[in-house]
Structure formats: structure tokens, C-alpha cells
Amino acid sequence: MAKPSMLLVEDDAALAELLAYHFRREDFDVRHTPDGEEALLLAREGTPDLVLLDWMVEGLSGIEVCRRLRRTPETANVPIIMLTARGEEEDRVRGLETGADDYVTKPFSPRELVARVKAVLRRVRPALAGETLSYADIEMDTVGHKVRRAGELVPLGPTEFRLLKHFLQHPGWVFSRERLLDAVWGRDTEIETRTVDVHIRRLRKAINGEGMPDIIRTVRSAGYALDAGN
Template structure:
């Protein structure tokens, strides 16, 4: 990705919204691709993954929610920042959008300045560095093959569950995962299991990192879930 000239994919079926977004983001130096229905947007994202996707909730052929869900299941597109655009403004709708993998949620009508700021923030999200089976965020290193964790060269002791939890968070630094997402990704179990399980293991992981001098690397997004910051 070139931060000076990022490419965004707008998946939106309202012509007036398409032109508004195309005009304003092109003026600011973005490359803008357009898809006017869910199936076309999904295909475009997979064939030529953009730097960021602006995704409308209500789309013909395939809903924005389902597009987002499928993008997050595909290795080619699962790390692309996705911002959902929708006229639905209730809190439960926001949580649902974030829960299936969107990075942010903007209600219509929106201010272009606010949307642009959110787009730029999403594009600045750090990317984990992976080399020879090692995952690195800040001073924290995980050797996926050897199943080890170290901070600035010092080995840390983690349980198997804490290790899987840490790897999941480190694969997308800065991205907030809901408790339901973490249950599915780390435990591989359905979302009807008590989400307090996640809180307990996050607490243990935090204590391990804090005792090693890592501070508050694991961030809580109040009312939603957790992220790890570099």
C-alpha cells in the first residue's frame, strides 16, 4: 500500500453517494474503485484487494453484512480495513457490524471530513511483521512454530489458550476484536458460550505482559472487545 496514494473500494448502490465519495476522495489523492452491488464488490475485492473498503450495509444481491463476513473468511481480504456506511444508527446494529469484522461504522448522513479522518486512521493501523514463522508487534515476539513468546528477548510463560489469544490479536494489531469473535477464533466454539471466558484469559495475559514490563499493550474497547497495540 502507498500511503501517499491509497486505493479504496466503494461498495455502494446509491448514485448520489457514489459520486459524493468518488469526488471527495479523488480530490484528496485516493484512487477510487466503485462496485454498485454486493456480489460485484466481493468479486472486485478478491480479484484486486484494495487498501480499504467503504461498504454500504443495504446492497442488492448480497448484503453488506454478508459481504463483510465473506471478506473476513478469505485469506486475500481478511486484513483489509472495512468501514461500514449505513442509515441504521441503533447501537445494536453498530455492534452487529463490528462483530462480523468491520473495523469502523459510520451512520448516514455523515460529514466527509469525519469519514476521511476515519479512513486515514484505519489506513494507519499497524501491520504485524512476520518473518520465518515469527510474529512481531513492538518489542513482543511470537515464534509460531516453536510456540514461544518473548519480550525484548526475555522468554515469557503463557498457557496454550493465552498463546492462541495473543497470536490472534497480534495478527491484526490495532484491530478491535469482539468477545464473540475471539471465542470463535481462539476457542473455536459458538457465540452462545459465556463471553466472560475471554475476559478471564485477557486478564491473565495482561498480568503476564505487565509482569514482564510490557505495560498496557492489550487495550479494552469499552462495551465491545480487545485489541493489541504496538
């Protein structure tokens, strides 16, 4: 599978270098320009899978770049996330009305931005959202519905698969039984919270092979977390 391609339009050289580093580490193909006009040329030369666009850039403004990308058939449906120091609601609304899919106000954490970008890709282009989720020695192919631990195939039932997928999307986070019910079974479910414990036990039995550390941590009175350091 080809890497997801990103066009980064940012005229702060230090920030651009930092973002390019983080996204390349997440296996994105990143092209960068500090200039709005050049951004349009680069988008025409090769349609990106996503545009990360600063509001204030050299040449054309980010808003105008967004507007023109939306008017061009080849880029009309490309997800656009705008970066800006402007936090006022009116500016956010203007950015979204121009065609941006999401809006991130500076300062922000690069890790948070990576997560937001992946969320937008999952929403609009699920095939590009990265079919493989991984943590420690666990790998999940979300399209092929296969899980491996330390390279060995792990057979999982559909509910255990969804449960592990949720943990892999939020490693280290502690989830209460109620939150896991909402995330994995759905908000309208009539299932009791103790059902979560049953499926956690099944998941543990499946992925914690002989001699392997238990990667699911039980947090007393709080819930469960995927945690390799427990």
C-alpha cells in the same frame, strides 16, 4: 508511493459519486460498485487497501459481504468501514462483530469520513496513511522526518516535529496547552504547561523564515492553532 486503493460499495449513485470525488481529491484510487456480489469479485481481482461498505446494497447485504471478505485469506486483514442509516446499538455491534473496523452512521460529513478512513489506515497500515502532511506552504514527510516550507528544508528538533505534526493533522483547530501536552508529550508527563510555550517559540522561529507570515496563531486564554489566515 502508490496511492491507497479503496473499494467503495454503495448503491446510492449520488452519494457514491460524492464520496468518490472527495477520496480521489485526497489521492485515493477508488473503485466503485453498487452490488455486493460484484464487490467480492473486484476484491478478488485486486485486493484493496480499504473497503467502504454500505450496509444495504444490491445483491448480497453489506453484512454478508463483510463476512465473506473476512473469510477470504487475501482480504481477511483489509480494513472495512461500514456505512449505514441504522443507528441502533445492536446493529452497530453486529457490524463490528462481523469484522468491520469502524462504523459511520448516515448522515455524515464527507470530510469527517475522509478523516475516519485515514485514521483507520494509520492504525492498521501506517505506510499507507499518507507519509506527507501538508497545509498552506508547509509539507511534512512523516516517514523521512523532513519538513519544507515554500520548498525550503526546515530543520526541526524531535519535539517541534511532533508538535507541528499534531497541528498539521488538525489545521485550524485551537489546542490548549494542556491538550498539546497530552497529544505531544503524553498524558503521564510531569512537564509544566509553560514548556509548551517554549517549544511553540522554537517551532515559530524554525518555520517562520524571514518575510514569511507567522502560521501559528496564538488564541488568548485558549491556546494555539495552525492558521494561514491569521
